[in-house]
Amino acid sequence: xxxxxxxxxxLFFAATITLDAQTWPxxxxxxxxxVHAKPEVTKYRDRQGLRLLNAASxxxxxxxLAAISESDFEDGTIEVDVAGLPREGAMQAARGFIGIAFxxxxxxxxxxFYIRPTNGRADDQLRRNHSTQYVGEPDFPWExxxxxxxxxxxxxxDLAAGEWTKVKIVVSGVRAQLFVNGAEQPCLIVNDLKHxxxxxxxxxxxxxxxxxxxxxxxxRK
Numbered sequence: 059x060x061x062x063x064x065x066x067x068x069l070f071f072a073a074t075i076t077l078d079a080q081t082w083p084x085x086x087x088x089x090x091x092x093v094h095a096k097p098e099v100t101k102y103r104d105r106q107g108l109r110l111l112n113a114a115s116x117x118x119x120x121x122x123l124a125a126i127s128e129s130d131f132e133d134g135t136i137e138v139d140v141a142g143l144p145r146e147g148a149m150q151a152a153r154g155f156i157g158i159a160f161x162x163x164x165x166x167x168x169x170x171f172y173i174r175p176t177n178g179r180a181d182d183q184l185r186r187n188h189s190t191q192y193v194g195e196p197d198f199p200w201e202x203x204x205x206x207x208x209x210x211x212x213x214x215x216d217l218a219a220g221e222w223t224k225v226k227i228v229v230s231g232v233r234a235q236l237f238v239n240g241a242e243q244p245c246l247i248v249n250d251l252k253h254x255x256x257x258x259x260x261x262x263x264x265x266x267x268x269x270x271x272x273x274x275x276x277x278r279k
Contacts, residue, residue, distance in 0.1 A: 155265025194252025
């Protein structure tokens with residue numbers, strides 16, 4: 059088995075390659091291509107990982123991305139641990155938006171699943187129903203999808219702000235499924251990925267006014 063196991067250093071960033079998986083421990087910032095975000099290696103709730111702050115400004119109030127420079131993804135499974143919460147001084151509408159972008163072509167063209175941790179245990183049922191979200195940027199943001207197809211591209215799942223949450227995304231062709239916290243059944247299914255059959259990079263994703271943490275990224279093709 060040792061013949062099939064090796065260590066790869068990607069721009070001083072360790073990724074472990076095996077026959078069926080590629081693992082990034084997210085313990086360095088050097089292999090990341092960052093847009094509108096500030097990365098920092100840190101320890102959060104007894105777990106080593108990467109802290110990512112959305113770098114919102116007057117000129118830009120959208121999402122932040124940290125793309126894995128050497129990733130190349132078409133079909134397969136993406137697993138990662140995330141923790142998201144509204145950053146200090148965040149606007150009232152902040153939800154701790156955090157997720158994974160995939161098949162990323164550039165900073166504005168990608169597919170993405172993300173969660174809204176503060177919605178998961180809200181007293182309002184409608185907010186709970188918006189706990190998870192799919193978007194196909196830039197033409198299919200959440201506002202358009204919610205308006206044109208209410209309830210189709212978002213769903214409820216139990217979440218708590220600031221707690222580590224295991225996220226798994228399974229992608230095949232134009233179909234993708236989101237699993238949360240080891241559940242056997244997906245909490246969100248998308249049968250028509252908006253960019254069709256494509257490939258591209260994988261990126262850590264945070265929304266407006268979010269303080270996000272990522273650890274243990276594993277990709278299986």
